[in-house]
Amino acid sequence: MGSFPADFASALARDFPPDFATREAGDLVEYGKDWTKVTPPAPSAITFPRTTTDVSRLIALCNAHGVAVVPSGGRTGLAGGALAANGEVVVSMSKMRRMDDVDLLGSAVRVQAGAVTEAVHRHVAAHGLSWPVDFASKGSSQIGGNIATNAGGVKVIRYGLTRTWVLGLQVVLASGEVLELNGALEKNNTGLDLRQLFIGSEGTLGIITEATLKLTRLQQGLRVFLFGVSDLAAVLALFREAKRAPFTISAYEFFTDKCLARLVRHRALRAPLAQPSSHYVLLEAETDGTSDALEAWTTSLFERGLIADGTMAQHGAQAAELWALREGISESLSATGLPHKNDVSLPIAALEAFCAELESVFGARYPGWEICLFGHIGDGNLHINVMKPDMMDKASFLAKTKEADHDLFALVKSHAGSISAEHGIGLLKKPYLGYSRAPEEIALMKAIKRTMDPKGILNPGKVIDD
């Protein structure tokens, strides 16, 4: 539980500039929340450091007074990790947006944690380079948040998670000490790689203030396909083919007819393929620019009955239209009903059995609930959205989803999957952590947390209970 003692308040006013902190009601609501809407925000104050020194001094002060802090980035999280609901002091990184010049020889750039993901993309694209962490909320999300949540997205199958694209981190510990971890080095085997601890720690071990990002060449020769297939087995059979095909898979996404129906309704679109299918695959392929091998490959898919229908974007605008189908699903589900969202992952080899059991268990226990499946299936990552039945009131549905989540996560556990593939644990998934992590693992996480934050001031109550 956060506290805001009077002597802390006076030290804050005395030691920092007048615009450093705000306690104005609108600001408290705005900066105290993320994209989740389950718990109302209730922080004590919002602070706006401009430098790492500001963060360090602030955290040292909070630690001295036992004041809880919540680091806050672009506030696009989906698990309540940046939610301040208990009188905490929010540390907003929104005034720490510096981006250094791009290091062209080392293919790297150092930025402050508050730099917006898409701004970094633009900054480095000018040099033909890319920071290949890419997802729908990139226009708001910040680098610090990307790293603290080990963000995923649509390019993981090609490039891996955010973890792969961080060379160095500057982190402020609970004591206020500043660590510079790994600098700009690709290789550095000098004991524990502490940088890895902070990536994905959701602000519970330290506050990321700057990062040196690893860059790669901008992708070229991308081709986008949409295929219709008969079932999930066909989605996976096609995936196996694509992995052997004469190109590099850049994205392998899928959605079902139920998702498409709501998308077509919400956006008043025409169906993208002449023949309706139950499952759709969006495949992005990185090619050498020539199309011959690609066309031969597609033809052979038809001939062998691996796809029912398909189309290849002929130019950039068509590619964007196909991508809009996949990326418009989340919005369309919310616009046409009340979805309850989950984000799980499974070993790819377990996907088919898992989905069959999911249908069977939910069909029996939650009849009439529409299940909309989509996601990054090439990574084993399913976004599972169950829609509130029209005849059911919202409160009953939300109450019932808690029971359904236990059923879902028990299935996930039985197939050695993850209850949160990319969204993190935050507050929302904390009660279910045990479905993916053993008691010994959780005990070890808690021990490390206590070692690094003995007073428990850093994002308390997130991920694990203290």
Added chain:
Amino acid sequence: MGSFPADFASALARDFPPDFATREAGDLVEYGKDWTKVTPPAPSAITFPRTTTDVSRLIALCNAHGVAVVPSGGRTGLAGGALAANGEVVVSMSKMRRMDDVDLLGSAVRVQAGAVTEAVHRHVAAHGLSWPVDFASKGSSQIGGNIATNAGGVKVIRYGLTRTWVLGLQVVLASGEVLELNGALEKNNTGLDLRQLFIGSEGTLGIITEATLKLTRLQQGLRVFLFGVSDLAAVLALFREAKRAPFTISAYEFFTDKCLARLVRHRALRAPLAQPSSHYVLLEAETDGTSDALEAWTTSLFERGLIADGTMAQHGAQAAELWALREGISESLSATGLPHKNDVSLPIAALEAFCAELESVFGARYPGWEICLFGHIGDGNLHINVMKPDMMDKASFLAKTKEADHDLFALVKSHAGSISAEHGIGLLKKPYLGYSRAPEEIALMKAIKRTMDPKGILNPGKVIDD
């Protein structure tokens, strides 16, 4: 300091099969050492578990009796990380070599820690797949050791370090508890990624018993070039060009004329290029199989004066010959003199200044010492070998190298580099850790070590002092 109490010895004899442990003098020497030769091995016993349960029971017993253990793989380490010099019990993984069937859909394979790196390569190559961790000692090194040292090698520029290619780990903690970390999942954002802690921990936090390895497609269309250039600036200018070229860089290695001279002498070779140069670059490029763009690119390098001479391997045997130049250096240095080895990395942008200062400092303070430079320069990784001058006796040289190491590492530190890019810290580099890691980092490493191994039984005295 290890101990071997009588009640521990009797429990070992009572609770395990007769061939589980040996105290025979030859075995103690053989299994108690790695490739370093500085400190003589002196373990108390060597154990040969066959299963994770064996390891778990053994470690629990050691923990109960306060007996120190040293995990041991292929014993090819270059930093003394697997050296048992103080009466420890060695846990050899050499009887844990099981490799499961390859998961073709998930592109993964689970193996025991004692599986030999090259055996894993062969096991998965049968399916057109690769575990792309590749280095000279792969015929002896084991997967557990690769992971515990976060091994590097010749493909890091293309594929990253070992860390990138480990999906799941099974680890035995100091208590004997067994953790299954991350299973076979690509995406799993459920709190701290504990798997990352063990990768590169050199056996100080737990013993890796099994791993699920991530696989990728076998490389195809590889082309190998050798270029001669005038200086290090030209090596880096060529690197910048290669990063923009119409292919993917698969390896970017370099060596100097001093390395080549010793290689040519040792192996009685002809010079690989007509025109001698001071610096040589081995470039491996992953192409789409066609040569036109590649030849145009090479021609333009000549025209623009970026290279002095060069050759492209016309077939596999020639490619192997070019690679043998690079991979034969280490052996040739040892065969033609007494090298003192270091393995440092720098931000690529700092390489030129660093090498100039290295030459100047060593020229002034250690006149007559030949410096042989080679390594994975595309990763910023330099293997720096200084050769004992003929006129100097071995003992004086070795004593003097300790002083020279401080000079070298001070230079590395001043350019924010790493004193151990891939070899790890082990015993040999421990006195120098402070050149690459801040006191706050070392304190945090020690705190984590104490939390996870309170009795300090796991590879004590390695990496950090307890």
